[in-house]
Amino acid sequence: MKSLPDTVVSYKRTPEFDEESIPEGLLKNHQTKADVWGKIVVLSGHLLYTIHEPFEEITLDINTFGVVEPTVLHQVKPVGSVRFYVEFYQ
Template sequence: MKSLPDNVVAYKRTPEFDESSVPTGLLNNHQTKEGVWGKIVVLSGKLLYTIQDPFEEILLDSNKYGVVEPTVLHQVKPMGPVDFYVEFYQ
């Protein structure tokens, strides 16, 4: 999995979601705009992060966050009870 570039700065953060409040859009393939990176931060539980191209599945937890690259299709899936949020960087 990629790392956030050193030259990006956080500018927005989602509310915290749990397994029952995850927006449908996050559960299906979606993407950020050009130049926008994301960081998926799991506070508790586990979240399956799937990147479409190149295909990769990563199990995220409180010790491992996910990096969303600009314009890359991806989705998440709760693996039981989970609490998480997404930070956006430019």
């Protein structure tokens, strides 16, 4: 599993989302800006995290978080009931 670089610092966090409140943009291919990393933190349930460059699918849960690399296309999909948030780093 990828990890965040030691040099980045958290600067923003989304509200908590569940399977019904996930913004549509997160369910489609999207990317962060250059120099912006993300950490997808699941509080309960499971979330399918798909990275498109290179292709990788990871099921996230309370023990496994997702790392979003700058400018890399990705998307998420709930697997049943889920609660999560995304924290952003620069």
